[in-house]
Amino acid sequence: MKTLVIIPSRMSATRLPGKPLLKINNISIISTVYKKAVEADIGDVIVATEDQEIIDDVKKNGGEAILTDNNHKTGTDRIYQALKKYNQKDIDFVMNIQGDEPMINIEDIKSLNIKSHNEHSSMSTLASIIENQDDLKNQNVVKVKTNEILNTQNFPTAVKFQRMIDLEEKVYHHLGIYCYSVSTLEKFINLPQTENEKKNRLEQLRALDNGIDINVSLAKYSPIGVDTLEDYLAIKKIMEYKN
Numbered sequence: 001m002k003t004l005v006i007i008p009s010r011m012s013a014t015r016l017p018g019k020p021l022l023k024i025n026n027i028s029i030i031s032t033v034y035k036k037a038v039e040a041d042i043g044d045v046i047v048a049t050e051d052q053e054i055i056d057d058v059k060k061n062g063g064e065a066i067l068t069d070n071n072h073k074t075g076t077d078r079i080y081q082a083l084k085k086y087n088q089k090d091i092d093f094v095m096n097i098q099g100d101e102p103m104i105n106i107e108d109i110k111s112l113n114i115k116s117h118n119e120h121s122s123m124s125t126l127a128s129i130i131e132n133q134d135d136l137k138n139q140n141v142v143k144v145k146t147n148e149i150l151n152t153q154n155f156p157t158a159v160k161f162q163r164m165i166d167l168e169e170k171v172y173h174h175l176g177i178y179c180y181s182v183s184t185l186e187k188f189i190n191l192p193q194t195e196n197e198k199k200n201r202l203e204q205l206r207a208l209d210n211g212i213d214i215n216v217s218l219a220k221y222s223p224i225g226v227d228t229l230e231d232y233l234a235i236k237k238i239m240e241y242k243n
Contacts (some may be wrong), residue, residue: 001092001117003043003179006082007033008075009099011051019226020054020099024236029226030054031061032102038063040109042095048082073193074203076178080189083182093117094185096178103223103235104177112179112217115155122184123207124155124215127172128222135173139163140227142202144174150218158214161202173222178204184212 009020009030016022020030027035030047037045047058050070058065066085072078079096093116097104108126116124127144135141143165148156150172165171180188194209207214226232 003093004091005037005045005095006079007047008078009049034063040106042113100226105221108219116179121215124179126175126219128219142174155215
């Protein structure tokens with residue numbers, strides 16, 4: 001079975017415009033994520049973007065990128081267009097890795113891919129243990145509740161996704177990485193947005209609302225995503241110190 005990794009990215013993020021090209025260790029965030037995805041070695045990797053500056057940067061750093069339309073409502077619409085433009089017939093799974101998580105763990109990417117293949121999963125994602133109880137009330141930290149307690153071996157299904165949640169069993173920090181079977185991705189992007197999805201600003205609720213199971217793999221690490229200038233400065237400090 002073959003996986004294609006697609007990294008959606010755009011310059012016009014509301015809270016931190018231009019963030020894909022901010023540099024860490026003299027390489028842009030988007031090219032750092034690209035290199036991590038290549039290192040995971042689970043399949044070809046492409047960046048999907050509406051911005052020529054991002055394409056130029058990725059190519060300058062030895063990567064591959066595809067120009068997509070600038071009117072997509074969601075990142076999933078963008079990755080689907082990139083899949084169509086990539087035009088390889090033998091792809092079984094598409095993994096969507098967020099372009100703003102330069103600290104994503106390579107082993108977690110590999111583990112999600114292996115489980116998705118072995119279980120012939122329709123759609124799957126990653127979640128990590130919530131270490132900080134304040135995250136339960138933090139709307140920027142999306143939570144997922146699973147039907148079983150997560151461990152490194154199992155692959156339970158998601159019961160619900162929420163931004164605010166009370167402390168309860170089987171609740172984890174959701175990491176926005178998805179692995180779709182190609183047929184599920186095609187079905188998903190043709191479904192209308194649900195009220196639940198729009199109200200909570202969580203695209204994955206469209207899948208649950210339409211009876212698509214989402215399997216969840218336990219991530220060993222919980223990377224900080226770059227949403228704000230403070231996030232960027234914190235990640236830059238950590239990654240440059242490690243280097």
